Amino acid sequence: MSTEKEFRETEKKLQDIIGSSVPARVLADQFMRLKKGFQPTVLKRACKPSDGILTLSDELKAQLLGSYEIAASEGRFTKFVPSSGAATRMFKFLLEFLKTGHKNFDSATDCDESHLEMGRTFIRSLSSFAFYDDLKDALKRDNMSLDELLNQGDHRTILEYLLTEKGLNFSYFSKGMIPFHDAEDGSRTPYAEHIAEAIEYVKDKDGKIRIHFTISPTRKEATEKHIAEILSKLPKFNFDITYSEQCRKTDTIAVDLNNEIFRTDDNKVLFRPAGHGALLVNLNELNADLVYLKNIDNVVPDNFRADTIEYKKFIGGLLVQLQSQTFDCINRLSNPGLTELEVAVTALFAVSKLYMTLPDNFGSMPLYGKADYLISRLDKPIRVCGMVKNQGEPGGGPFWIVGTDGSVSPQIVEKSQVDMNDPDQVEILKSSTHFNPVDIVCGLRNYRGEQFDLMKYTDPETGFISYKSKQGRDLKALELPGLWNGSMADWITVFVEVPLSTFSPVKTVNDLLKDEHQNS
Numbered sequence: 002m003s004t005e006k007e008f009r010e011t012e013k014k015l016q017d018i019i020g021s022s023v024p025a026r027v028l029a030d031q032f033m034r035l036k037k038g039f040q041p042t043v044l045k046r047a048c049k050p051s052d053g054i055l056t057l058s059d060e061l062k063a064q065l066l067g068s069y070e071i072a073a074s075e076g077r078f079t080k081f082v083p084s085s086g087a088a089t090r091m092f093k094f095l096l097e098f099l100k101t102g103h104k105n106f107d108s109a110t111d112c113d114e115s116h117l118e119m120g121r122t123f124i125r126s127l128s129s130f131a132f133y134d135d136l137k138d139a140l141k142r143d144n145m146s147l148d149e150l151l152n153q154g155d156h157r158t159i160l161e162y163l164l165t166e167k168g169l170n171f172s173y174f175s176k177g178m179i180p181f182h183d184a185e186d187g188s189r190t191p192y193a194e195h196i197a198e199a200i201e202y203v204k205d206k207d208g209k210i211r212i213h214f215t216i217s218p219t220r221k222e223a224t225e226k227h228i229a230e231i232l233s234k235l236p237k238f239n240f241d242i243t244y245s246e247q248c249r250k251t252d253t254i255a256v257d258l259n260n261e262i263f264r265t266d267d268n269k270v271l272f273r274p275a276g277h278g279a280l281l282v283n284l285n286e287l288n289a290d291l292v293y294l295k296n297i298d299n300v301v302p303d304n305f306r307a308d309t310i311e312y313k314k315f316i317g318g319l320l321v322q323l324q325s326q327t328f329d330c331i332n333r334l335s336n337p338g339l340t341e342l343e344v345a346v347t348a349l350f351a352v353s354k355l356y357m358t359l360p361d362n363f364g365s366m367p368l369y370g371k372a373d374y375l376i377s378r379l380d381k382p383i384r385v386c387g388m389v390k391n392q393g394e395p396g397g398g399p400f401w402i403v404g405t406d407g408s409v410s411p412q413i414v415e416k417s418q419v420d421m422n423d424p425d426q427v428e429i430l431k432s433s434t435h436f437n438p439v440d441i442v443c444g445l446r447n448y449r450g451e452q453f454d455l456m457k458y459t460d461p462e463t464g465f466i467s468y469k470s471k472q473g474r475d476l477k478a479l480e481l482p483g484l485w486n487g488s489m490a491d492w493i494t495v496f497v498e499v500p501l502s503t504f505s506p507v508k509t510v511n512d513l514l515k516d517e518h519q520n521s
Contacts, residue, residue, distance in 0.1 A: 031253050035477050036260045039464055041420035045409055047433040048399035053356060053411050054388055054435060054496045057315060065318030069202075072291060072321045073314075076205035079289040082195050083280050083484070084177040084224075084297035085217040085247055091179065091298075091510050092172055094119045095160050105156040119511055124156055126514050131180040131188040132169065139168035175220050175297075178227050181513060182302045186234060191507075192224075193231045194300035200238060201310045202317070203293065208239045215283050218246045245286070251279035253479040255471070263476045271471060278464070278481030281488040285455040287445070291320060294441040294485070298507040305517050308502040312387060312440075316497055320385045320442045323495060326350060327379050328448035334372040334379075344371045351375060355493050358409045382453045382492045386413065386485070387440030387499035391433060394506075397486060398433040399496045405462070411494050413437045413485050417465040435496075438504035441485060443492075455488075463487025 050056045057065070072078065089096065094116040103109035106120040127133055127147070137147045139162050150159050162168030171179055177195075180188035189197075196212065204210045216224045225244065232240055252272040255263040263271045284292070293313060301309065330347045333339070348371070351357040357378055363371060388399050397415040404410060420426050445453055463482040470476060482488045505517045512518070 028254055031479050032256065032262075034464065035254070035256045035466060035479050038466060039418075040462055041423075041426070042412070042414050042418040042463060043403040044414065044419060044426055044429040045401040045403050046429060047435075048388075048401060048411055048496055049434050050498055053399060053401060054498050055319075056498050062315055065315045065322065067318070068321040069314045069318030072317065073202065073204070074206040076207070076209060076211070077290045077321075078203045078205075078293060078317060079211040079213060079287065079291070080195070080199045080203050080293045080295070081213045081215075081284060081287065081289075082177075082295060082297055083215050083277055084175060084192070085215045086176055086297070087172070087217070087220075088174055088176040088179050089172050091176055091507065092164055094509065095123065095164060096172060099157065099160055099164065103157065105154040107154065119509070120156070122511055122514070124151070124159070126511075127151070127159075129514055129519060130510070131183045131513070132163075132171075135169060135180065135188070136163055139163075143167075173220075175217055175224060176507075177214070177297045178220075178224065181300065181507065182518060184302065189302070190227070190231075191297050191300050192228055194302070195295070195297070196228075196231055196235070196240070197303065198300065198306060198309065200235075201306070202313045204238075209241055210238060211241045211243075211289070213243045213245065213283075213287055213289075215280055216244050216246060221246070245283045247274060247279050248282045251275050251282060251481065253481070255469075255476045255478050258475050258477065260477075263471070263474075266472050271476070273469075273478050276480035277484045278486070278488045280484050281455055281459065281481075284443075284445075284484070288452060290444075290446055291317065291324075292443045292445060293317070294439065294443060296439045296506065299438065299440075299505060301505045301517050305502070305505070308500045312499045312503055313442075316385045316387055316440070316442050316499070319495070319497065320383060320444055323354060323385070323493075324383050324444045326354070327383065327493070331376055331379050331448045334376050339368065339372055341368060344368060344375070347375055347379075351378060354495075355379075356411050356495060357493075360408070379493070380447060382455060382458055382489070383444040383495075384489060384492050385442050385495045385497060387438060387503065388435040388496050389438050389440075389499055389501045389504045391436040392501065394436050394504075397437040397483070398430075399435055399437065400429070400433065411496060412490060413483075413494075415465070415483060415486055417467070418463060418486065435498070436504075437485065438499075438506075439485060440499060440503060443489075458489065458491035460487045460490035463490055 048054050097116060098109065098120055101109055101112055106117050106124065109117055140147050164172040177192045178190050180190055182189045199210050199212050228242060253275040255271040255273050257263050265271055330350060333343050334347060348359060352359065366374065397413045400412060400414045401409050402412045402414060419430050447453055459482055461482060463486055465480050467478045467480055468475065469478045507513055
């Protein structure tokens with residue numbers, strides 16, 4: 002069967018089965034992707050300092066700070082925080098233990114030993130968590146003592162009151178609402194820390210602080226109430242906080258391991274959120290100028306925040322400078338009196354400052370052919386991405402990649418995008434020295450001050466398939482191109498080395514025991 006014929010039959014079959022408001026052609030394309038997979042990203046080499054990653058000198062830092070301060074005072078910056086995810090994964094090893102029926106971690110000999118050890122560490126360290134007093138109070142309301150339960154080794158009851166609706170119900174809430182740190186005014190959640198952080202580098206000359214959170218529709222009311230309580234403790238600041246939900250039209254269909262439509266136990270076709278790449282729609286609708294992008298769980302207490310604030314200003318200032326220079330280049334190239342020297346200067350800027358590569362035949366192009374080519378490469382959204390030295394964290398990294406047209410460009414690449422059966426590609430992957438901490442600042446307007454349509458600058462070939470389970474059955478799930486991977490593949494991209502101290506994610510609850518989360 003030809004690919005087109007197969008596609009048409011799949012399209013009709015899906016429309017008949019689902020009767021969905023989502024266009025059948027979109028569903029058919031998703032189905033075919035799940036069946037056939039994606040072409041892997043081709044790595045040329047890892048980006049490193051002096052080869053794709055900029056290291057900031059003290060002289061340059063001073064210049065960038067000046068550029069940042071002007072743009073910040075003008076109110077050009079907004080902070081965008083993806084925060085719709087539940088805290089479930091953060092407590093995964095504890096939730097798995099609850100399913101076993103065991104009373105404590107010492108008696109659960111039939112469970113994964115690494116998870117049991119994590120559980121023992123959690124129980125031993127309970128008093129070190131910012132939610133310790135809340136947990137004690139929840140138990141006290143039902144006439145129970147946390148100390149007595151610990152003495153009795155009743156870990157199950159403790160976890161039930163931490164994670165379920167019996168008590169704090171943390172497994173239901175978004176990660177942004179879990180108390181992370183102790184502070185003088187009480188415990189602080191990631192929402193509180195992001196707001197405190199934004200005060201330091203997003204505030205304009207009128208004192209306005211613009212922040213956008215993506216939130217879950219099922220937790221919308223609780224999230225907005227929680228953030229309102231945070232803001233009530235900061236009356237002297239002028240916040241402009243907005244929210245959006247992940248668009249359900251970006252959900253993708255799921256299939257079983259035989260590539261048949263996955264149906265739930267009640268015979269409904271399963272649709273799943275398509276990963277953080279779906280949030281490109283939210284970013285596209287933000288109507289902002291310069292946007293800081295940072296994950297909800299990468300926060301630290303006040304006394305660990307100095308490096309983060311400093312480097313946020315540096316990368317913001319670098320974006321301002323590069324954007325201004327890019328706009329000047331486009332205007333110069335559009336001038337009827339254009340000269341070969343002006344084209345040469347622009348080409349040098351594109352290669353040396355924006356890490357672009359030019360085609361082999363660029364030198365033989367006519368003058369205005371060169372100008373048109375450069376404008377097509379320069380008139381795009383710009384992002385500056387902080388990169389930290391790799392300490393073994395899972396996730397994406399900076400690489401020079403080979404595009405389908407043979408061009409080479411710097412990109413953030415996830416392991417899932419790489420052909421792990423190709424030893425040469427695996428070797429390049431292993432050679433990477435830096436890691437993407439999602440410390441990004443984006444320029445979303447063009448040289449005329451108009452909003453880019455960000456949906457035009459994605460690479461649909463960079464999605465990937467993940468393996469999940471639902472109701473005890475395995476399934477294949479389709480992930481859209483990641484927000485900072487394929488969704489920004491056709492942006493102008495510049496990587497900058499930032500200190501490791503700016504990266505303190507909390508992937509499991511035990512990460513809160515690290516020094517940077519304890520010394521508040």
